[in-house]
Amino acid sequence: MRKELVIAKKEIKGILLSKSSLLFAGYAIFFSFIAALGIKKSPNAINTAVFCIPVVMGVFFAYTSTGKIFLREKRDRIIETLLCAPVSLRKIWFGKVLGAAVPSYVVSVLSAVLIVLISGFFLKFVIFPSQILLLHMLVTTPLFIFASVGLIGLLYLLAGMKEVGAAGIIIFMGIFGALFGSLSLTGEGYRISLSAELALFVASLVLTVLTGYLTRYLSRERIVTTIG
Amino acid sequence: MNVIEIKNLTKKFGDKVVLNGINFDVAEGEVFGYLGPNGAGKTTTMRIILGLLNPTSGEALVMGRNLAEDDEARGRIGVVLENDGLYEDQTAYDNLDYYAQLYDVSKRKERIEELLKFVGLYDLRYEKVGAFSKGMKRKLAIARALVHDPEILFLDEPSAGLDPEAQRMVRELIVNLSKESGKTIFLNSHNLDEVQRICDRTAILHRGKIVVCDTVENLREKFSKPVVLITAGDKRNTERAFEILSSLDFVYDCEKEGRTIKLTLREERQSLVKILTEKGIEIEEIRKERRSLEDIYLEIVGENGK
Structure with missing residues (x-):
């Protein structure tokens, strides 16, 4: 198996067996329930809910997992021992990003499915979100989560332990800023416009490219000298 | 053949010079002790060798290669750093399995079980590492370092923080590895007793410089003033012998305790027995004292610290 996948598999197993996964499953049910109550009053609100809640849940879960x-x-x-293994630094980073991003995306999809199912239960019929939202869930959301995890993970590797907390929060705020900024492009009657979706997709793509570019600054020395 | 070559290695952090042009080699199959007080630069040296830090100048080669740039070469070494590097929320088996996959170990299950038996943790293989004692964790870390059967093993303070029984177990494990599998072992330590017991050769690092690099036996010869213990026949002979020996110009120091006189000589002399017997002194026993590595180390570090 490719080494980045070995790393990702180990991280995914660790996350799924952690208590925070259970906690987030609870959050996903809770927020989906709250959203479904709103959708019961205005069925079109399902679009905004599916646009926003799954990404927020996914990124928030990713933020927690990335810290771990x-x-x-x-x-x-512990990372010093891993850095001595015959695996390139980029593969270690990529494996860990994948390890945090996959469960985060699962949380995100779970939230979307729960919103649809719970609101369907309240309304006695199931409303499916628009095609744009299908694109949102299949392409933009995983890309956005991957880019967020990648950037936060990179920061954790490169920054000193004192700076890391504050910088993590700044990035976290920036990510949510981008998300809610694109939400402001939402059309009338809770309709998600193509421009809103494209804006978030472009933001995700830029974030991914930027993160990929920044990985060139990864160095074992930088990681080791910023511990403690 | 030298498998580790350190050439004019210098490391600076800002203006602070941590390593100042050090040189040494480690031969294949050798157990090499790298000694020095805390802050001398031992861990920095090991980190540079392992490719975790870049040297300011000079080079550190392992099997002729720079580990910082060579993934394949890193696959031929095993490491146990000061922190065991174990995942405490995982089982002993999973910890080894993770690294076995990263090192492309074939027949992983057999290899892992063999190592767990070797370090005496087979029965606890499905227990989470967080519940292990420090000694058990260290043994598991050694097993992890061996999972891919490396040619060279790097151990950073392997017995630090362990109780005497665990220290003995870890030491025996290292001796077994050296004797039975002929592995080259690079041992960072400030435990002089450990180095004296298990190392073929040792280098002493002090204030960023290698002060000496030799076998323990050679260090004894080179760096310690000869010490001779003389036990006279009775109290009267002891008094007379003490008087005579104290007046000799090649005697650096002379101490008396009961019937035993401890002489520290400026240089090796064979004529002590002759001098005393010619004066009619009855000698019950005369022997050369073997100085410990600790005495030598303190002498060397002390002299260089002045």
């Missing part, structure tokens, strides 16, 4: 995968491993100096 990157930050805790660095703080506890």
Whole structure:
């Protein structure tokens, strides 16, 4: 198996067996329930709910997972041993990003499915979101989550332990800023316009490219000297 | 054949010079002890060798290759750093399995079980590592470092923080590895007793410089003033011998305790027995004292610290 996949598999297993997964499953049910109550009054609101809640849930879960995968491993100096393994630094980073992004996307999809199912239960019939939202869930959301995890993970590897907390929050705020900025492009009657979806897709793409570019600054020395 | 070559290695952090042009080699199959007080630069040296830090100048080669740039070469070494590098929320088996996959180990299950038996943790293989004692964790870390059967093993303070029984177990494990599988072992330590017991050769690092690099036996010869213990026949002979020996110009120091006189000589002399017997002194026993590595180390570090 490719080494980045070995790393990703180990991280995914660790995340799925952690207590935070259970907690987030609870959050997903709770927020989907709240959203479904709103959808019961205005069925079109399902579009805004599916546009926004799954990404928020996914990114928030990713933020928590990234802290465990990157930050805790660095703080506890476990990463030094991993850095001695015959795996390139980019593969280690990519494997860990994949390891955090996949469960986060699962949380995101779970939220979307729950919103549709719970609102269907209240309305006695199931409303499916628009085709744009299908694109949103299949392309933009995983890309946005991957880019967010990648950037936060990179920051955790490169920054000193003191700076990392504040910088993580700034990036986290930036990510939500981008998300809600694109939400402001939402059309009337809770309709998600193509421009809103495209705006978020472009933001995700730019974030992914930027993160990919920044990985050239990864260095073992930088990681080791910023521990503690 | 030298498998580790350190050439004019210098490392600076800002203006602070941590390593100042150090040189040494480690031969294949050798157990090499890298000694020095805390802050001397031992861990920095090991990190540079492992490719975790870049040297300011000079080079550190392992099997002729720079580990910082060579993934394949890193696959031929095993490491146990000061932190065990274990995932405490995973089982002992899973910890080894993860690294076995990263090192492309074939027949993983057999290899992992063999190693867990070797370090005596087979019965606890499905227990989470977080519940292990420090000694058990260290043994598991050694098993992890061996999972791909490396040619060279790097150990950073392997017995630090362990109780005496665990220290003994880890030491025996290292000796077994060296004797039975002939692995080259690079041992970072400030435990002089450990280095004295298990290392073929040792280098002493002090304030960023290699002060000495030799076998423990050679260090004894080169760096310690000869010490001779003389036990006289009775109290009267002891008094007279003490008087005579104290007046000799090649005697650096002379101490008396009961019937035993401890002489520290400026240089090796064979004539002590002759001098005393010619004066009619009865000698019950005369022997050369073997100085410990600790005595030598303190002497060397002390001299260089002045």
